[in-house]
Amino acid sequence: MVETYAMKSGSKIASDMHHSRSSSDQHGEKSVDRDEQEMARLGKRQELRRNFGFMSMLGFSCTLMITWEGLLTVFVYGLTDGGPAGLVYGYLFCWLGYFTVVASLAEMVSMAPTAGGQYHWTFLFAPKSCRNFLSFITGWQSVLSWQACLASAAYLGGTIIQGLLVLNYPSYDFKRWHGTLLLYAVITLAMLFNTYLAKQLPKVEGAVLIVHIVGFFGVLITLVYLAPHGSSYDVFVKYLANGGYDEGTSFFVGLITTVFAFIGADGAIHMSEEIKNASTVVPQALVASIGLNGIMGFSMLIAILFCIGNIDNALSTPTGFPFIEIFKQAVQTNGGATAMTAVVLSLMIFATIAVLAATSRMTWAFARDNGLPGSRFISQVEPRTKLPLYSVALSVLITMLLGLINIGSSAAFNAVASLVISGYLGSYTLPMVLLLHKKIFNPSSIHYGPWTLGRGLGIFCNTFGLLWIAVVMVFSFFPSVRIGLTVATMNWSCLLWGGTMILGIASYFGYLRGRYNGPIVETDIIEQVHGV
Template structure:
């Protein structure tokens, strides 16, 4: 694939002076994001947002319940095949249409003229919703981990949901201030976190496999299939693979800083492909090591913070567990910072095109940074965090919306290209060539199938508390978006205005 990545930037589209004068704001120089990220920092953004071996440590319960060691190891391999195909197809489109709006912009450029405005609007808002879900999930994990460490050392303390919520708000406020005023520093921090993550990956493998003796056999890890999910073995395999897809979530991250990196048509797909490659290697190796040292599989499945349970079982030391817990908090909080960066740019991109209420106000930049748009996400985090306190079932269903909606948004434009013909794509630095149709077709089929899998409860028999309300949550989001569209935004939403993107991102 690397041989398909060229150095040249796609040509610009010629726009008449009258069109520019009609559509550009009064102070156009204030409407462009600053080129503040290098190729290395964009790769770091992608890797630290996905950070597969770290992030998946909080979600191992489902594949373990659906097959034990083989369920998680082979599930990760199968999920890697699925997500690599989906995301390689998306990387080509990100190369063809780089923009801070990501999928929103790509959908507009690939859909037929008669439907592109509506499709882009809904894709943009679904993107905001899934980023919001991912952000609250990661931030509440950090907040919950802090309180769990406190309870580890003080057995009399019992964390309450409202304690976690208040800490969540504090962490979000800090993240908003940092990402709004020091976005370049966050990019440099991401490079350091990438190095720290890779060093920690090696240190974790050494810790798990050499500090303590191996406790499980290779049969337990690779051949002893244990399905305790309640589903029949055949269907449990697919539920387990669906759970493993989470290991490769967040690969769209580099697209949302496309307007802030030189030569995005080349650099963004490099970041996406590098992120996937590192993610597959690290998460598979780490989970193989994990399966060799666990002693109580059921305790790991039932744990609220599985990673703490992992190190408790492997090390049996409060000090060592605390050190690793702090390390994971740092890793996850960097994901929170990244998601604030990406959400602000997605909301700003929509507001720039009249796609949110009070667009004129929200779209204004401060120091070439979308501070007001990022503040919108801060408010949304305060609101959605209430779900965590009010209903664990509703909260879990909302979190499940993250990867479900993300995969749909990256597959929609691939389906459009598949049916309209790949000739609609402009010259781009990364091209799939003759493999394009196959990749786009298989990616579309994978997303369609696993979207159905996402809607199933992870265990059987199904109770009120274990029911998967993903479709209900998605329907509510679409209803709210539809009301906003018909009430006002269909009159103000223009779709991407090409002259707003700068020479390097015009097509």
């Protein structure tokens, strides 16, 4: 793979990475653990407790993405642009695209299983002349996208509760500040699971995987059995272009629904330093989760499109979520619709718990390498629990502060949340480009991990995945409604993404100038393992 990863001596690694960090920790006995050996070859000390296995990580990855549930919560965008047929074929296109991207990420995490993920790989693959900068930009996007995703997940949980209040209490006066308070309740619960109950998190994630699957069948069977069914034409042929675009453009603008449903696919990567046999378990969990969630998501999409009933009523529902109206039309009672929605809500809350875990680890890892202001504070690990509690607290605080924006303007909050897609896909791009370049022009320099795609399939996945990212990112910047565009309906993601990129570049050449030099090598660990 990468020259740095394959180095045999600690001094050579330190020299190649241009810097090192000494530690005052006492040298322990030489580790024979595979995970610690792999960490040591990357210049990192094992600081977090490894208590996740394959099943718990599969549950973590599946419930973090919550594809079939997430598909329902952002259903409105695909219905507006593309309609039923656009959703069906757009889903298949995005599923294939995401699969190639996730397979590429799985191959890279097998090479270098660290919590930093993308920015660490970018540093390893990039030319020496620019790898510090490229690594920083990748890490910056990853941190921002995870923070935005955390706020979005908590917000969706809170507003689904508001939607249920609107459904069951017609006199309820919908206020944005109510949504913010409910967001606070969701994120507080997530913090509880990531601190006091952290030891139980692997067991919880395994149990939630069961709920994720059983809940899917519960909602699907109820919907298909009770709801009136439309025709095949209504599902596979009927296009809608209510956003004011032509049919072709509407199809691509409506992809946002499916892209969001698969968002956070790299979550397991940032838990790598807490997983046993990470170089094989993480790739397996990534690929298995995208396959399992993809099947369930497509099945739910087909079911809900056949059972959608009156599309205009679904789009104009006062609950704010078309899927709640579709549930109500199916079961003909508020109680039944509430019970079905409660399944989606509970899994959204558990997804927030998983997102907080991944967000805090990504933030902690980047701070560990001096990539953020206040890195010394953020990168601390509480010695008794072996948890990055300061990073957890910071992530919760950021979400609470972002939640205040919703009180003044939901459009402004949604603009911040729009960083999710562009940030995630942007963080995948550079390591995939650099790895593809190595596969084509310098394949002998690649030191693969135990999980690999092979050269031919790997080049295909890297290439198709990059083309897919380019298409999706461009259209993710389009407003969902072109006609009568206002400040509230404008898609501000391009401005926010560009602005945060400029801010990151300014930070790199300003406050962080000379402080971020790529992943730090802890020389004492390298020397301990290699006997230098």
